[in-house]
Amino acid sequence: MVLEKLGSSLREALRKIAGASHVDEALIKEIVRDIQRALLQADVNVELVLRITRRLEKRAFEEKPPSGMSPREHVVRIIYEELVKVLGNTHELPLTKQRILMVGLYGQGKTTTIGKLARHFQKKGLGVGVVAADTHRPAAYDQLKQLADSIKVPFYGDREGRDAVKVAKAGLKALDGTDIVIVDSSGRHALEADLIAEIKAVAKVVQPNETILVLDATTGQQAGPQAKAFHEAVGVTAVIVTKLDGSAKGGGALSAVGETKAPIVFIGVGEKIEDLEKFDPPRFIGGLLGMGDLESLLEKAQEAIDAERAEALAKKVMSGKFTLHEMYEQIEMLGKMGPAQKLLRMLPGVADRMKDGELDDTQRKLRRFLVIMDSMTDSEMSDPRAVKSTHVSRIARGAGVAPRDVKELLKHYEMSRKAIKGFGGNRKMRKQLMKQLEASGVNLSEQ
């Protein structure tokens, strides 16, 4: 596992939470200090560490755990969320026809990573070809050819060629019709003007869907400024961080790149062609923290939050407040799984006309309702009965539907409102629903 040391220090901190008799200020301060130390040891930038831990502390002190979640679980969740945030966005290379241009400085792992990427796409059943447009080092040709041969993917190169643009152009022609074409480029010791000019010229003929920057994790925090400079110079859509195996500075590289918001798509974890791992910040942090327990914990948290929202909504509706705002929330939450959905299905209105056979149709219709409501103004949502027929065509245009769809929504609302009103007036039915809701664990006592 990469970043073994960071992972074990973080898990050690989490174990302290699990083992404590209760979560108090002193414990939180201690945990935050532990995390601080662990991040600094992994070479994460001091300022960034302070920012992370300040946020951790603030949230752990100020946020109340959602009902159904213990303070202990809540703190673990906050730690997880804040660490995920540091690593930036998740981006996945699509499995579609595309051209990829690899860029980076000398020795960062561009060529090796092309072999790994080609293998990745090949395993997914896509046709891949590679182009040796690093015309600076003659050895680059042989290196890429050897990699391509080893996994039997088409290769294009010109051993004597000195013009990267020409080679790239000829390569695209030779590999025309191949699903995925990956183009190598030459490096430099630093991001110099002639490298920028060369990459730009190559990019102009390649027209890449992805420009992937390859960064060596052993450069540590320097990876951040490097990513930024490359992005400003030639536009980078994704980053691959290599050599995370055995680099104690990996945390510095990952977090520094994460801060630039350039998405890391893969990490290199060895010299072999299979040593490439998909990079997904939530999964990566989950792995560091010992995901097994965490997954169910996070699910539980989401369910607790949904259940709280559903409960608040049920109370509002039962007390007679039912505008399009409530209907929107109800429909939106019906799309979720778990106890929240069960609860809302018991409420009159939208859900009770959902028979099993009609589920698909109904769901499509409900989704369209949400789109329509997104085109309504706040006051139309609050007072749907005042929506004039002149508004209907505007709303329909905004939502990209026919006016009759908007009218159908309004009719649906009116029927739901009547059902709820009738329900509220019928004490026996009301009581029965309350019983059902309470049996499903909803607390309606303080209505």
Ligand SMILES: Nc1nc2c(ncn2[C@@H]2O[C@H](COP(=O)(O)OP(=O)(O)OP(=O)(O)O)[C@@H](O)[C@H]2O)c(=O)[nH]1
């Ligand atoms: N341990 C380890 N070594 C790697 C990894 N990726 C690349 N390397 C090694 O790093 C060295 C440089 O890799 P190259 O792929 O030649 O780097 P490059 O960016 O193409 O370099 P230039 O073509 O000189 O600009 C090679 O010895 C690779 O085996 C990795 O993820 N882990």
Ligand SMILES: [Mg+2]
């Ligand atoms: Mg190379």
